[in-house]
Amino acid sequence: MHALSNEPPVDIRLTEAETIALAYHRAARGDAxxxxxxxxxxxxxxxxxxxxxxxxxxxxxxxxxxxxxxxFSDHGR
Known part of the structure; x- marks a missing residue:
């Protein structure tokens, strides 16, 4: 019964690639x-x-x- 536990949820850290892939997946409404x-x-x-x-x-x-x-005009010189 971990759902009723007082322990905080596990902090899952995504890589940059995973974060980007997840954003694309969500934008495509789950269509991989x-x-x-x-x-x-x-x-x-x-x-x-x-x-x-x-x-x-x-x-x-x-x-x-x-x-x-x-x-390098975008470097703010």
Whole structure:
């Protein structure tokens, strides 16, 4: 009869990946396939954006447009 015990519930700590997977699963209302597809789509979108930014940085470097903060403008300089 653990349910009636005065002991606190076990604290389960999820990994970052598990937390993200759970969020996708909940957003997909329990549809594991839809959650997986959405997670892959989001990851591919993030990868495409990172590749676009890298290509843009390389173009700036090759043209000599490097100035303070030109590459890392989001670092609050």
């Amino acid at each position: 396939w839809a959650a997986l597809v959405q997670a892959v789509e989001d990851a591919l979108g993030d990868l495409a954006e990172a590749e676009r930014q890298t290509a843009q940085q390389r173009r700036l470097i090759s043209r000599g447009y490097i100035r303070d903060g030109a590459i």
